[in-house]
Amino acid sequence: MGAPMSEHSTYTPGTGIEKWLDERLPIIRFSKEHLMDFPTPKNLNYWWTFGAILAIMLVVQIVTGVILAMHYTPNVALAFDSVEHIKRDVNGGRIIQAVHSVGASMFFAAVYVHIFRGMYFGSYKAPREILWILGVLIFVLMMATAFMGYVLPWGQMSFWAATVITNIFGAIPVLGNPILELLRGGFSVGNPTLNRFFSLHYLLPFVIAAVVVLHIWALHVPGNNNPIGVDVKSSRDTVPFHPYYTMKDLYGVVLFAIPFAWFVFFAPDILGHPDNYVMANSQVTPAHIVPEWYFLPFYAILRAIDFNILFINSQLGGVIFFGGSIVILFFLPWLDTSKVRSGTFRPMFKWFYWLFVINFLALAYLGAAPAEGVYVILAKICTAYYFAHFIIVLPVLSRIEKPRPLPASISESVLGKAHA
Amino acid sequence: MATQAEHHGTRRDFIFVATAAVGGVGVVATVWPLINQLNPDASTLALASIEFDLSAIEEGQSVTILWRGLPVFVRHRTQKEIDEAKAVPMADLKDPETDEQRTKPGHEQWLIMIANCTHLGCVPVGESGEYDGWFCPCHGSVYDTAGRIRKGPAPKNLVLPPYDFISDTLVQIG
Amino acid sequence: MGGIVSMFKTKTILAAVALVAAFAAPAFAQDHSGPHIEKQSWSFGGLFGTYDQNQLQRGFQVFREVCSNCHGARLIAFRTLAEEGGPHFSEGQVKALAAEYNIADATAEGGTRKGVAADRWPSPFATEQDARDANGGALPPDFSVLAKARGVTDAFPWWITNYFTGYSEGGPDYIHALMNGYHEEVPENAPHAADGTPFALPEGKYYNDYFPGHAISMPPPLQDGAVTYVPGEDGVTVPETVNQYSEDVSAFMMWMAEPGLVSRKETGFKVLLFLVLFAGLMYATKRKIWQGIEH
The missing domain is CATH 1.20.5 (Single alpha-helices involved in coiled-coils or other helix-helix interfaces)
Structure with missing residues (x-):
C-alpha cells in the first residue's frame, strides 16, 4: 500500500469565498499543509506522542490558570485564604485547582520524557539544532513559570522557595545585592514580590506558547526525526499527519490523562509538600526545604558545590554549576558529533545514555536527601558525571564508536521489522 | 467480496x-x-437569602440594608403615609400597582424595596419629593409613599425583592 | 517482533520505573528521624473511602468542646457543617449553632452581631498576640487545613506505594498519634542532647513522643470521659476514651481540611471510567486507521 497523500498540500480552494480568502490570508491552505497533509515518518513510536501531550498540557495549564486568576488574590494577607476559597467555595474549584497544580507536575513529567526521547534518538542533530535550542528555551521558561506559580499559594514552601531561589541571584559578584532588591521589590520577599510573580506567572505561558510556535515551525522545516534516525527518502516513508498521527497522538493524550486524573481526583496533594498548607511565615523556616520534584536534579547540583574554587566562593560556584547544567544543553548539538542520529544504532552510546539517565535520577534523589554525610559526596560525583557526559563522553564517543549498519530507508526498516 | x-x-x-x-x-x-x-460561588449563594429583625425600627423611620450587594430600603410607614398611598387612583399611576400589591397583608406598615431608581440605578433620597416618598437626585424621578413612580424619567415602581414575614418582627429577604 | 522492538519494550518498562521513582523522590525529603507513626484505618482512606457522618459529628463535638477554646478554624463556614459528605447536620441545627456565636462585624451595632450560617468559625482570640499571651507564648495553630499541613513519612522505598494507593491520611495519622503520645514524665527512652546530657524538658512544656523535638507547649487536651457524646443517628455508642476522641477529632479535622473529598472521589470514578472507555475506543480507532500501513 502506497502513501499517495503524503506529498505537500494540493489544496485548491473549492468555493469562491475560499478562493477570496486564500488570496488574502491563506489560513486554510496553511492548516491543510501543516496540520493535515504534513508528511510524517510512518515509524514514529509512542515516545513521539509526548510532543502532542505537551501541547495539550500547555493549553490545560493556561485555561485552568486563567480561571484560577479570576478567583485568586495576589496579596500576602489574602493569597493563602483565596486559594482555599477556590477549593472550598468556587464551583468545581477543588478540581480546577488540582488540575493546575498536578498539571504542573504532569507537564514536567512529559517534558522530561520528550527531552530524553530527543537525546536517545539524536533529535538535536543537524539539521534540527535550532529546533533543539528552542526546546531548551521552552524548558527554561517552564521552570521560571513553575517556580513563580509555586510561590502564589503563599504557603511556607512558597515563601522559602522564593527566598532561596531569588538568593541565587545574590551570588552574582558586586551587582548581586542590587539585583536581589530589584527582583524582590524590597529587602526581602514580600507583597511586591508576590504581585510581580503573579503578573509574570500569567505572562510567561503566553511567551512559552509563542516559542512553541517557533519550535513547531523549526520542526516543519526539516520534518520529524524518527526512531531509526534515517532521513525520509521518498513518499513511501511517510504518512500524512492527519488522520494517522492526529489519532495516534490523541490516543497518547488520553492514556496520559489516566495517571493525571488519578492524581487529581484521588491524591491531589501527594505531589506537593504538607508545609505548603502552613501560611508563609518569614520568621520560621520549615525543618526541611525541598523544591518540587521536577527541580530536584538541578537543585542537587546547586547544593553540591560546597567548596571555594580559586577566587570563586562556594555560593557563586553552586550558581555557576546550576546555570551551567542547563546552559550546556544548548550546546548539545555540537558536543555529540556522531553522524548517526539514533541511539539504536550506537552500541556504546546506548550504555552511556542509560548511565546518564540513572545519574540524572540519582541527582533527583540526592536533591531531596538531606545535605549530610554520604549524600554530599554522592551529589558531587553525580554532578561531575552530569557534566562529564556532555564534555567528555559524547565528544569521545563520536570519535571512537563504530555504529551498527543503518537501514537504507524507513520503509526498509519497517518491512524488516514486520517480517522478523 | x-x-x-x-x-x-x-x-x-x-x-x-x-x-x-x-x-x-x-x-x-x-x-x-x-x-x-x-x-456565583458557595459563599455568595450563602448570602442570597438573609434574615432581618424589624423590631428596632420605629414608626416613621427607615433603614437601608444590604442584600445580594444591593441596597434595600426597609421603611416603617406612618398611618398617614399608608392612607396617602391607598388614596391614589390607579389612573394617576405610570406603573399601576395598588398599595396592597406593594406590601404584605397584615404588615402594611412595612415597605421593603430595592433602593435603586428604576431609571439608571441611583439611590433615591427618602422622605422627599412632592409625593412624600423618594426623590432621585440624579435625574429627578419622584416616588410616592408606596415607592411608586409618579414623575420623572423612571419607567417603573421601585422593585420589590422577594421576601416573607417569618414572624411579626422577622423578615426573610430572598 | 524484531530485536529493536523487544529491546525497546524492556527500556519502556525501565523508563516507567525510573519515572515513578522520580515522581516519588520528594517524599524522601520528608524523611526526618522520628518515632514510627502507626497508620490508622480511616473510613475516608483508600479509593472508596468516604467520611463517616456519625464520626464527624462526634469529632465536631470534641472540636467544639475542647479544641476550639484555643484553636481557630477561620476558613470553615458554619453552613458547610450541613453539607452532604460531611457532618451533614440539619440546616436548623447549623443555624442555631451559628446564632450561639458572636461575629465581629464593623457594620453592626457594637461591632458584633449574632452569627448566621454564612459566617466563618470565629477565632477564640481577637489577635495573634492575645492568643500567645493566653498560651504561654505559643500560638495555637488554626485548624482549617492543619490535617493537610502534617504528614507521615515512610522509609525508602515504601513511599513509592503511596503513589499507587493514593495515601493522603498522613495528617490524621499524625494528629491521632500526637493525641496519644503524651507522657506525664520524660520517658527513659527520650533522646539525649548532642552533648550526651539527658533530655531536659523546658518549663511549661509537655513531653510527646510524636511532636518534633518532643517538647510541646500544648498540655494533653483530651482525658477519658471529658466529652459526653450525644448518641449518633445510628444509635451506636462508642467508648468515651482519649483514643476514641482523638480518632473522631482527627477525622473531623481531615474533613475541615478537605471537605469535598467524597464528591471529588465520586467525580474521579466517573472520569477514570470515562477515560478507560475512551482510551479503548481511541485505540480501536487508531488501529483501524493504521490498518494496512507498515510502521
Missing part, C-alpha cells in the same frame, strides 16, 4: 462514530465546569 467490504466498512464506521460520540461527551463534560465556575 463486495459484502465483505461493506461489512468491514460498517464496523469501521461504527468504531469511528462511537469514538467521536464518546469524545464529544468528554468535551462537553470538560467544558461545562470551566463555564460553571463563573457562576
Whole structure:
C-alpha cells in the first residue's frame, strides 16, 4: 500500500469565498499543509506522542490558570485564604485547582520524557539544532513559570522557595545585592514580590506558547526525526499527519490523562509538600526545604558545590554549576558529533545514555536527601558525571564508536521489522 | 467480496462514530465546569437569602440594608403615609400597582424595596419629593409613599425583592 | 517482533520505573528521624473511602468542646457543617449553632452581631498576640487545613506505594498519634542532647513522643470521659476514651481540611471510567486507521 497523500498540500480552494480568502490570508491552505497533509515518518513510536501531550498540557495549564486568576488574590494577607476559597467555595474549584497544580507536575513529567526521547534518538542533530535550542528555551521558561506559580499559594514552601531561589541571584559578584532588591521589590520577599510573580506567572505561558510556535515551525522545516534516525527518502516513508498521527497522538493524550486524573481526583496533594498548607511565615523556616520534584536534579547540583574554587566562593560556584547544567544543553548539538542520529544504532552510546539517565535520577534523589554525610559526596560525583557526559563522553564517543549498519530507508526498516 | 467490504466498512464506521460520540461527551463534560465556575460561588449563594429583625425600627423611620450587594430600603410607614398611598387612583399611576400589591397583608406598615431608581440605578433620597416618598437626585424621578413612580424619567415602581414575614418582627429577604 | 522492538519494550518498562521513582523522590525529603507513626484505618482512606457522618459529628463535638477554646478554624463556614459528605447536620441545627456565636462585624451595632450560617468559625482570640499571651507564648495553630499541613513519612522505598494507593491520611495519622503520645514524665527512652546530657524538658512544656523535638507547649487536651457524646443517628455508642476522641477529632479535622473529598472521589470514578472507555475506543480507532500501513 502506497502513501499517495503524503506529498505537500494540493489544496485548491473549492468555493469562491475560499478562493477570496486564500488570496488574502491563506489560513486554510496553511492548516491543510501543516496540520493535515504534513508528511510524517510512518515509524514514529509512542515516545513521539509526548510532543502532542505537551501541547495539550500547555493549553490545560493556561485555561485552568486563567480561571484560577479570576478567583485568586495576589496579596500576602489574602493569597493563602483565596486559594482555599477556590477549593472550598468556587464551583468545581477543588478540581480546577488540582488540575493546575498536578498539571504542573504532569507537564514536567512529559517534558522530561520528550527531552530524553530527543537525546536517545539524536533529535538535536543537524539539521534540527535550532529546533533543539528552542526546546531548551521552552524548558527554561517552564521552570521560571513553575517556580513563580509555586510561590502564589503563599504557603511556607512558597515563601522559602522564593527566598532561596531569588538568593541565587545574590551570588552574582558586586551587582548581586542590587539585583536581589530589584527582583524582590524590597529587602526581602514580600507583597511586591508576590504581585510581580503573579503578573509574570500569567505572562510567561503566553511567551512559552509563542516559542512553541517557533519550535513547531523549526520542526516543519526539516520534518520529524524518527526512531531509526534515517532521513525520509521518498513518499513511501511517510504518512500524512492527519488522520494517522492526529489519532495516534490523541490516543497518547488520553492514556496520559489516566495517571493525571488519578492524581487529581484521588491524591491531589501527594505531589506537593504538607508545609505548603502552613501560611508563609518569614520568621520560621520549615525543618526541611525541598523544591518540587521536577527541580530536584538541578537543585542537587546547586547544593553540591560546597567548596571555594580559586577566587570563586562556594555560593557563586553552586550558581555557576546550576546555570551551567542547563546552559550546556544548548550546546548539545555540537558536543555529540556522531553522524548517526539514533541511539539504536550506537552500541556504546546506548550504555552511556542509560548511565546518564540513572545519574540524572540519582541527582533527583540526592536533591531531596538531606545535605549530610554520604549524600554530599554522592551529589558531587553525580554532578561531575552530569557534566562529564556532555564534555567528555559524547565528544569521545563520536570519535571512537563504530555504529551498527543503518537501514537504507524507513520503509526498509519497517518491512524488516514486520517480517522478523 | 463486495459484502465483505461493506461489512468491514460498517464496523469501521461504527468504531469511528462511537469514538467521536464518546469524545464529544468528554468535551462537553470538560467544558461545562470551566463555564460553571463563573457562576456565583458557595459563599455568595450563602448570602442570597438573609434574615432581618424589624423590631428596632420605629414608626416613621427607615433603614437601608444590604442584600445580594444591593441596597434595600426597609421603611416603617406612618398611618398617614399608608392612607396617602391607598388614596391614589390607579389612573394617576405610570406603573399601576395598588398599595396592597406593594406590601404584605397584615404588615402594611412595612415597605421593603430595592433602593435603586428604576431609571439608571441611583439611590433615591427618602422622605422627599412632592409625593412624600423618594426623590432621585440624579435625574429627578419622584416616588410616592408606596415607592411608586409618579414623575420623572423612571419607567417603573421601585422593585420589590422577594421576601416573607417569618414572624411579626422577622423578615426573610430572598 | 524484531530485536529493536523487544529491546525497546524492556527500556519502556525501565523508563516507567525510573519515572515513578522520580515522581516519588520528594517524599524522601520528608524523611526526618522520628518515632514510627502507626497508620490508622480511616473510613475516608483508600479509593472508596468516604467520611463517616456519625464520626464527624462526634469529632465536631470534641472540636467544639475542647479544641476550639484555643484553636481557630477561620476558613470553615458554619453552613458547610450541613453539607452532604460531611457532618451533614440539619440546616436548623447549623443555624442555631451559628446564632450561639458572636461575629465581629464593623457594620453592626457594637461591632458584633449574632452569627448566621454564612459566617466563618470565629477565632477564640481577637489577635495573634492575645492568643500567645493566653498560651504561654505559643500560638495555637488554626485548624482549617492543619490535617493537610502534617504528614507521615515512610522509609525508602515504601513511599513509592503511596503513589499507587493514593495515601493522603498522613495528617490524621499524625494528629491521632500526637493525641496519644503524651507522657506525664520524660520517658527513659527520650533522646539525649548532642552533648550526651539527658533530655531536659523546658518549663511549661509537655513531653510527646510524636511532636518534633518532643517538647510541646500544648498540655494533653483530651482525658477519658471529658466529652459526653450525644448518641449518633445510628444509635451506636462508642467508648468515651482519649483514643476514641482523638480518632473522631482527627477525622473531623481531615474533613475541615478537605471537605469535598467524597464528591471529588465520586467525580474521579466517573472520569477514570470515562477515560478507560475512551482510551479503548481511541485505540480501536487508531488501529483501524493504521490498518494496512507498515510502521
